[in-house]
Amino acid sequence: MTRAAVIGAGPAGLMAAEVMAKAGLSVTVYEAKPSPARKFLMAGKSGLNLTLEGDFDRLLSGYGNAAEALRPALEAFDNTALRHWAEGLGIEVFSGSTGRVFPKAMKASPLLRAWLGRLDALGVSLERRAQCSGLFGTNPIINDVARDSDVTVLACGGASWARLGSDGRWAEWLQAKTVPFEAANAGVRVAWTPSMQRFWGQAVKNVRWHAGDVVSQGEGVVTADGLEGGGLYSLTPAVRRGAQVTIDLLPERDIPYVVDKLEERPKKVTLSRWLNKSLKLPAVKVGLVFEATGGVPDMTMHDLAHLIKAVPVATSGVMSIDKAISTAGGVSFSELDPDLMLRDQRGVFCCGEMLDWEAPTGGWLLTGCFATGAWAGAAAARYVS
Numbered sequence: 001m002t003r004a005a006v007i008g009a010g011p012a013g014l015m016a017a018e019v020m021a022k023a024g025l026s027v028t029v030y031e032a033k034p035s036p037a038r039k040f041l042m043a044g045k046s047g048l049n050l051t052l053e054g055d056f057d058r059l060l061s062g063y064g065n066a067a068e069a070l071r072p073a074l075e076a077f078d079n080t081a082l083r084h085w086a087e088g089l090g091i092e093v094f095s096g097s098t099g100r101v102f103p104k105a106m107k108a109s110p111l112l113r114a115w116l117g118r119l120d121a122l123g124v125s126l127e128r129r130a131q132c133s134g135l136f137g138t139n140p141i142i143n144d145v146a147r148d149s150d151v152t153v154l155a156c157g158g159a160s161w162a163r164l165g166s167d168g169r170w171a172e173w174l175q176a177k178t179v180p181f182e183a184a185n186a187g188v189r190v191a192w193t194p195s196m197q198r199f200w201g202q203a204v205k206n207v208r209w210h211a212g213d214v215v216s217q218g219e220g221v222v223t224a225d226g227l228e229g230g231g232l233y234s235l236t237p238a239v240r241r242g243a244q245v246t247i248d249l250l251p252e253r254d255i256p257y258v259v260d261k262l263e264e265r266p267k268k269v270t271l272s273r274w275l276n277k278s279l280k281l282p283a284v285k286v287g288l289v290f291e292a293t294g295g296v297p298d299m300t301m302h303d304l305a306h307l308i309k310a311v312p313v314a315t316s317g318v319m320s321i322d323k324a325i326s327t328a329g330g331v332s333f334s335e336l337d338p339d340l341m342l343r344d345q346r347g348v349f350c351c352g353e354m355l356d357w358e359a360p361t362g363g364w365l366l367t368g369c370f371a372t373g374a375w376a377g378a379a380a381a382r383y384v385s
């Protein structure tokens with residue numbers, strides 16, 4: 001029987017294993033950690049946004065520069081196919097108000113349990129604590145011993161949350177050009193003045209974030225070292241390029257409205273109290289305005305209104321890569337043929353987050369991992385047939 005190896009038991013690797021096992025290959029998944037899919041389970045802690053609603057163009061548009069390279073895999077296994085696949089495992093899914101698709105259980109463990117059961121029934125073996133440190137042809141070197149395999153699919157993940165397994169160390173032994181890893185979907189670093197300390201942990205809601213030509217809505221949280229939260233994640237590529245972050249603290253109001261309100265301020269009322277009373281700005285938003293001006297702003301009400309609509313944040317880049325939800329960089333598509341096989345290592349395929357693509361949160365990440373896992377698995381099965 002033809003032997004296939006998969007390196008990494010995350011969503012991409014397990015999907016490749018499923019497809020190859022269904023094609024009749026004898027599949028072994030090698031996972032460095034003591035248990036599979038740790039990052040997938042972590043994703044489940046925030047509800048497991050599996051995929052998204054909408055047509056194919058909406059799906060494809062999330063992958064930016066890598067969209068065309070990913071198109072065949074996504075066409076073969078798109079957001080609808082992913083939904084059906086999850087339902088086929090007995091997992092009920094639903095669409096949230098923003099078109100995000102989640103399992104009803106809002107966690108990953110029931111899906112993973114059902115999936116591992118299916119893989120077991122298909123005869124897939126899973127070796128835990130099995131660290132791959134290189135390849136000898138198509139044979140992976142696992143815990144320093146080469147294992148026989150006719151074809152190998154690498155699904156080692158990106159380079160964030162290393163404690164969950166995806167540490168990016170595979171880039172040291174893979175004989176293929178990789179694009180350096182960078183944080184994606186990360187918070188921004190800010191060296192706050194001490195006066196911001198009282199807002200650490202507080203949410204900044206109902207705002208619009210800007211960086212370069214990217215505009216995003218959603219919540220942020222002030223932390224000791226910056227701003228975190230889903231509202232900011234889509235700004236990451238722009239911030240990496242050095243774009244200035246500004247916040248519109250009153251996205252529903254225009255400048256003339258804000259000026260009118262500010263000009264009604266009675267003489268005896270402090271500015272911070274008036275910002276709160278007239279414009280309903282909570283203390284944390286007032287704090288962000290004062291932080292931008294180094295204290296109580298000394299400016300015309302007109303200038304202050306403009307400031308409130310675009311408060312600059314003195315960011316010094318994105319948060320550390322290990323804290324990022326995902327990473328940009330990885331195996332360059334120029335190293336891969338359309339089947340996701342390494343051009344210079346025949347019989348070795350790559351999939352998932354270890355490829356050089358990035359996408360916003362909202363379901364694009366897992367969809368890209370499942371789709372490329374299925375694509376690489378199918379191509380690997382064809383390769384040895």
Ligand SMILES: Cc1cc2nc3c(=O)[nH]c(=O)nc-3n(C[C@H](O)[C@H](O)[C@H](O)COP(=O)(O)OP(=O)(O)OC[C@H]3O[C@@H](n4cnc5c(N)ncnc54)[C@H](O)[C@@H]3O)c2cc1C
Nearest residue numbers: 008010011012032043049132156157165166352353365366
């Ligand atoms: C907090 C958090 C929340 C998230 N929420 C969402 C979400 O809701 N929706 C979404 O779409 N995405 C989400 N993501 C992102 C998503 O989890 C990842 O994009 C996805 O898990 C990547 O899948 P993968 O299979 O490519 O890699 P991984 O899931 O990282 O799996 C790679 C596996 O390979 C193993 N491995 C690595 N190197 C080796 C080696 N040398 N030998 C053997 N094994 C190795 C690792 O231990 C790991 O198990 C979230 C991520 C985080 C951190």
